[in-house]
Amino acid sequence: MLILISHIGIGAVDLAAAFLFLYGLHRMSSPVTAPSGIFVAGIGMAVAVLASFLYAFDVGAAARPNLPVNLGLAVVALALGGGVAWWGGRKVAMTAMPQMVAIYNGMGGGAAGAIAAVELFGNKAPGAGALVMTLLGALIGAVSLSGSLIAWAKLDGVINKPVRVKGQQVFNGLVLLLTVAVGVYIVVASADKAALLLTMPMWIYIFFACALALGILMTLPIGGADMPVVISIFNAFTGLAVGIEGYVLQNPALMIAGMVVGAAGMLLTLLMAKAMNRSVSNVIFTNFGDVASTHKQGKIKGELKPTQPGDAGIAMRYAASVIIVPGYGLAVSQGQGKLYEFVKLLQAGGVSVKFAVHPVAGRMPGQMDVLLAEAGVPYDMIFQLEDINDQFATTDVALIIGANDVVNPAARTDKSSAIYGMPILNADYAKQVFVVKRGEGKGYAGIVNQLFYADNCNMVYGDAQAVLIKMIEAVRGLGLPAVA
Amino acid sequence: MDFQISISGFVALYIFMLAAFAGWVIIGRVPAILHTPLMSGSNFVHGIVVVGGIYALLNASTVQEQVIGFFAVLLGAGNAAGGYAVTDRMLAMFKTSGHPAGHGGHGKTGTVKSIHVKKH
Secondary structure, three states: OHHHHHHHHHHHHHHHHHHHHHHHHHHOOOOOOHHHHHHHHHHHHHHHHHHHHHHHHHOOHHHHHHHHHHHHHHHHHHHHHHHHHHHHHHHOOHHHHHHHHHHHHHHHHHHHHHHHHHHHHOOOOOOHHHHHHHHHHHHHHHHHHHHHHHHHHHHOOOOOOOOOOOOHHHHHHHHHHHHHHHHHHHHHHHHHOOOOOOOHHHHHHHHHHHHHHHHHHHHOOOOHHHHHHHHHHHHHHHHHHHHHHHHHOOOHHHHHHHHHHHHHHHHHHHHHHHHOOOOHHHHHHOOOOHHHHHOOOOOOOOOOOEOOHHHHHHHHHOOOEEEEEEOHHHHHOOOHHHHHHHHHHHHHOOOEEEEEEOOOOOOOOOHHHHHHHHOOOOHHHEEEHHHHHHHHHHOOEEEEEOOOHHHOOHHHHOOOOOOOOOOOOOHHHOOEEEEEEOOOOOOOOOOOOHHHHOOOEEEEEOOHHHHHHHHHHHHHHHOOOOOO | OOOOOOOOHHHHHHHHHHHHHHHHHHHHOOOHHHHHHHHHHHHHHHHHHHHHHHHHHHOOOOHHHHHHHHHHHHHHHHHHHHHHHHHHHHHHOOOOOOOOOOOOOOOOHHHHHHOOOOOO
16 A cells, blocks of 8 residues: 555656656746746755655565665765755856856766666666666766766866877777677676676676766867867766666656756757857867967958057947947956946946847856846846847947957958857947957967957957956046936 | 556657657757756756665665665765756846846936847
8 A cells, every 4th residue: 555655656746846847947948937947847856856755665675674774875865965066056156157067967977877887786677678778878877977077177177188199089989889898798698697707797897987988088188168068968968868767767757857858958069069150079079279270370460459448448438339248258357247337337327238148158158148147237238149240330339358259250251260150249340349358369269369450449458357447447537427 | 556657668769759859849949148057957957866866775785786876866966956056046146127136227217228128
């Protein structure tokens, strides 16, 4: 009777959880409803976790003596893992968000891999089909775990340079083949109980070692600029692994949630790659950056024309319209708050101000939107590339802060450039362009920016936050009355 | 009537297909401004793996299974709790000009009016 009740309870709660996940993600598709969306999904998660303790009424005979200990372990693991991660998620700075997502994603992949390991070591798969699925989930989960950790290390600066060896792709392919071969051997050997070269647990260890190595080897050669795409891929991988392990455990909530994330992650990856004008395979298999460094630049006409922060600030105060193009350099100097203070000052003087955000501004698509939102900028002042690109031509001033490649006109004109074809913000069409930059260095792609040499462009050198403070002082110093 | 769920073969494929389609359609409508919160939000959703971890741990019969099961729950719980904390924090920051969160925004209605709210 208790078993029946626990089955009904888990079934009903998991059904509700699956619905709440879908509904929650649906609500996340608009900034207005998004906060309630994550809350709805959170309720689904909470009830599903609570209901999963009903499994205690239906454990196998072999595990029954361990049940009190296992229950205790489960509570400790939940409190410990959940508590530490919650604390980390609350503390982390918004600029460090991509690597945090990478860590949490790796944890999910690791959990899926660990579930598969329990099934494998316990020899619990009921047949060859289930065994194949378990191994597949284990492979994808383990790759996601080790790959995400490398992605974290790269974004956090622990690993600075892409590690590239000649013939690496071939070697990685061989490791993948080896992993699959070990998996096939495990399936065949457990089917006909033939004499083993090594004990079965040993083969399982080898399988996981190969899968973990594969994740590391795959991620090492990829440059830091491409990490967001990689994290998105691993996010989809983890979803896939969770969905597959859900099948192995016969749990439809895991199957649905995992597969929804698998598909959503794949689409998100494609969207990101598209915004960078590259294909997903291009991100994974080619060494971006090398091309740019060996490519010879064409002759640049004109010269750099530096100007003082105060002069640039005053020019903007007397303009009718300003479009601001923020980049990661702004986030590095933590200048978002000062920027919004400056914007409010301009708005008080009747200047129309808009933000133009490139799809890949920041270290992760959409991260710049989050950073601006953190500073208090209302999201209806923030415009995406396709919505604002036509307006630069009729705008008095374009202010570029900490952005570089996303406003490089070479993407439109120079066919030999590494970023040719990438959609850019047409900041160069504005009547006057100010570029706030720390020095004369190149952008992430390592390409000289022709815009900086254009007749209508002036450079303001300095740390973004320091420059903005000077601009604010200069505009305040004018003592102009605010326009009501 | 048996309430023990049994999913095999084509039933599993149907579930996977419909779930994948749902995920694809839902994400396809999300504006670029929400891409980072969304990646984090979908990251949270696969934290449901913790439920599978609890199942595996409760059914562990050897010390080895207990240790691995413990890590499954530990990592899964981290995925779920961390994903929620980060996503919730990010989404709470999105505000409209109508409701600026204590950052002022009054006395300049002329400019604010000229900025139309985007429709996606």
